[in-house]
Amino acid sequence: MLRLHYQTTSQAVLPPFPVSQQLDLAFDPTTHAQRLLQALGPEHLLLRFRTYREYPTEEQARWRIIELLEVGFRPRRVAKLLDIQVTVVYYWQRRFQTFGLVGLTTQTRTDTPITMRVSVQAMMDVFQLLDNNPLLGHYRVKMALDSLGYRYGHTTVWQMVALYKQAHPRPQPEKRSPNPDERPQPATVPHQVWFVELRYLVQLAGQWLYSILIFDGYSRAIVGAGCCERQNFSRVLQVFRQALTQWGAPEAVVSDHGAVFVALAPCLRQLDIQWSPTTKGHPWQNRAESGFAIQRRMLDAYVVGCTEREQVYQRHAQFVQDYQFWGHWAHKRQDTQGRVSYLSPEVILGQAHGRALDPIRLRRALRLRQLTRQVRQYGQIRLHNFSLYIDQGLWGHTVEVWMYHDVVRIEQGEQVVVSYPCVYDPRQRRITAVDARGRQQYGQLPVLQLVLWALALGRTVWRMPRYHRTTPPRRVLLTLQMKLLPPFTN
Numbered sequence: 001m002l003r004l005h006y007q008t009t010s011q012a013v014l015p016p017f018p019v020s021q022q023l024d025l026a027f028d029p030t031t032h033a034q035r036l037l038q039a040l041g042p043e044h045l046l047l048r049f050r051t052y053r054e055y056p057t058e059e060q061a062r063w064r065i066i067e068l069l070e071v072g073f074r075p076r077r078v079a080k081l082l083d084i085q086v087t088v089v090y091y092w093q094r095r096f097q098t099f100g101l102v103g104l105t106t107q108t109r110t111d112t113p114i115t116m117r118v119s120v121q122a123m124m125d126v127f128q129l130l131d132n133n134p135l136l137g138h139y140r141v142k143m144a145l146d147s148l149g150y151r152y153g154h155t156t157v158w159q160m161v162a163l164y165k166q167a168h169p170r171p172q173p174e175k176r177s178p179n180p181d182e183r184p185q186p187a188t189v190p191h192q193v194w195f196v197e198l199r200y201l202v203q204l205a206g207q208w209l210y211s212i213l214i215f216d217g218y219s220r221a222i223v224g225a226g227c228c229e230r231q232n233f234s235r236v237l238q239v240f241r242q243a244l245t246q247w248g249a250p251e252a253v254v255s256d257h258g259a260v261f262v263a264l265a266p267c268l269r270q271l272d273i274q275w276s277p278t279t280k281g282h283p284w285q286n287r288a289e290s291g292f293a294i295q296r297r298m299l300d301a302y303v304v305g306c307t308e309r310e311q312v313y314q315r316h317a318q319f320v321q322d323y324q325f326w327g328h329w330a331h332k333r334q335d336t337q338g339r340v341s342y343l344s345p346e347v348i349l350g351q352a353h354g355r356a357l358d359p360i361r362l363r364r365a366l367r368l369r370q371l372t373r374q375v376r377q378y379g380q381i382r383l384h385n386f387s388l389y390i391d392q393g394l395w396g397h398t399v400e401v402w403m404y405h406d407v408v409r410i411e412q413g414e415q416v417v418v419s420y421p422c423v424y425d426p427r428q429r430r431i432t433a434v435d436a437r438g439r440q441q442y443g444q445l446p447v448l449q450l451v452l453w454a455l456a457l458g459r460t461v462w463r464m465p466r467y468h469r470t471t472p473p474r475r476v477l478l479t480l481q482m483k484l485l486p487p488f489t490n
Contacts, residue, residue, distance in 0.1 A: 051083040062092050062104040069093060114159050122150050126160045134168075137161070184285050185254055185276060187217030191354035193276075194223065194243075194250045197288035198231055198258060199296065202303045202312055209312055211299060212239045215288050217254075219352075220328050221345035223247050227316040229309070232426040234368055234405045236260045237267070241366050244271070248354030252276045254286050270365040271357060298323070364402065368424060371401040373410075383408070384430040389439075390418055403431065416442045 055061035061082070068078045075089040095103035115123075122145065129144055130136060142157040152160075187193040194214050201211040210231055214224035224243030228235040252274040255261040265275040278285040302319040306312045327342030334340050373381040379392035383401060390399060390410055399417065402409040408431065409419045421438040422431045 049081045052088075053083075058106060059104055065089055065092050066096050066104070114156065114163065117156065118152070118160065122152070123160065123163075125150075126157075127164055130161070130164045130168075182279065182282055182285065184287050184290070185217070185252065190216060190218045190349055190352040191223075191247060191250045192252070193217035194253045195286055195288040196224075196253060196255045196261070197286065198236070198260065201227065201299070201316070202306060204307065204309060204312070209309065211316060212236060213288060214239065214243050216250075216345075216349060217287060219345045219348035220330055221324060221349040222320050223349075225316070225320045227313050230426070231258075231260060233260050233263050234424065234426040236264060237366050237368065238405065240264070240267075241362070244357060244362060244366075245359075249273055249357050250354050254278065254288075256283070256286060256289075267365050267367075271362065272355075363404075367402050367404060368426070369401075369403040369429065371403070372398055373401055374398050381410070386431060386434050388418075388420060388434065391441075408434070418442065 050064075052061045052064075055064065065078055065082065065088075068081070069075070069089075073081070075093070076086055079086045079089050092104065125148060126141060126145070129141060133140075138154065138158040138161045141161055142152070142154060145152060145157065185193050193216075195217055196212070196214045198210060198212050201209045203209070207229065210228050212224070212226040212228065212235065213222055215221070216223050223246070224239045226235060226239040226242075249271055250273060253268060254276045255278070257277050257280065261275070261277070268275050284290040299316070299319050302315045303312050306315060324346040325344045328345055328348075329342060331343035331345070331348055332340060333343060371383070373383065375381055375390050375394040375397050377395050378389075379394060380387050380389050381399065381401070382388075388408075388410070394412070394417070397412065400411045402411060403422075403424060405424045405426070406421065407419055408422045408424075410417050419440050419442075421435040423433040424430075425432045
């Protein structure tokens with residue numbers, strides 16, 4: 001007999017039901033539920049089944065599943081009434097059909113020890129294999145057992161390998177004492193050590209964008225930053241030029257062994273700045289890669305979701321601006337009342353500056369390329385398929401060409417003669433465009449009048465047309481050849 005649980009919302013007395021309705025309940029519970037709702041009304045009665053989890057024991061809930069199935073309910077309907085998955089209904093139905101009422105009980109599961117599941121010969125084979133090759137894992141051991149004819153699962157093989165390792169423990173490695181030379185370079189005052197890093201930032205349309213960050217080792221402030229589309233020497237020079245111009249020169253710069261930093265080392269030596277590369281295999285010596293890793297994760301959070309290059313540039317600049325005013329864990333302060341506060345890198349750095357640099361010396365040191373050219377007769381030099389006018393009076397003299405990303409300067413004896421605005425391609429390492437209208441002439445070098453007269457005379461001689469020997473017409477040569485033939489034929 002199917003039992004329905006009634007829950008009334010008022011003190012109304014349930015009307016009596018005839019025996020015919022009780023018989024209908026056993027065969028058609030839906031019809032009886034409808035009659036019950038019509039008799040009491042929906043405002044006085046809430047009709048529902050107890051769910052699977054509301055039964056006192058799991059055995060009672062499982063027996064309720066079997067009762068509903070025996071009455072005639074379909075498995076999906078039973079699952080919906082008891083608020084369970086359909087697979088649970090099918091599972092207990094199969095258990096009841098196979099084992100009867102015993103199948104509905106909860107049977108405790110006992111683990112079988114591995115010594116009862118694995119033969120002694122198989123265990124000996126595994127131990128011998130691991131004795132010869134102690135670094136093998138359970139995957140290789142399983143392959144070896146399969147080749148010998150054993151059929152064990154991964155869990156059993158893993159337990160066999162664990163049992164071997166338990167019987168043959170490895171010796172504990174000796175604790176390595178830290179070497180003071182391998183620690184990061186300490187910084188006790190601002191602008192003592194700068195840490196620089198060039199890292200991958202985000203990839204847009206198959207092309208990576210890179211971030212250049214220069215940290216001050218003492219205040220943790222960003223003294224130089226830039227976002228570029230290539231890891232080239234010109235971008236690193238540009239970031240360093242801005243940092244050195246704004247904050248002065250530090251005592252040392254720490255970086256890895258990247259090609260751009262190796263090329264930057266001679267430039268730093270000219271400014272009396274020590275380049276201290278990290279030891280290979282010791283990335284923690286560069287705090288920009290180890291101690292400041294949290295800053296890099298913040299930067300990744302800023303640029304995530306960006307689809308345009310200009311948007312990445314703006315987010316990168318916004319991160320640098322926000323980072324300077326965030327409280328840093330390295331600058332923890334506690335007042336007399338026990339309140340903890342974190343000072344920002346901007347407050348710690350303050351107005352401190354490093355060693356002042358001469359602007360001319362800084363510009364000469366942070367160059368892209370330095371070449372020498374000899375001035376031609378008309379006062380011009382040839383540079384990357386461009387003819388640049390210098391001074392006609394410097395014919396035959398050697399000048400130095402200093403190339404930057406935006407201008408090319410021609411000097412002689414450390415004196416600037418002329419400069420041209422240009423566009424420098426760092427990939428091809430050559431000038432691609434020169435603006436002759438922006439040419440600036442800085443002065444004329446004194447030259448003896450005798451030399452000028454010799455140059456003028458040489459120019460006159462050189463302009464004279466060359467002597468060309470006249471060649472006879474082609475038919476004359478043919479005539480001579482025909483005249484020579486008869487003597488040889490006779």
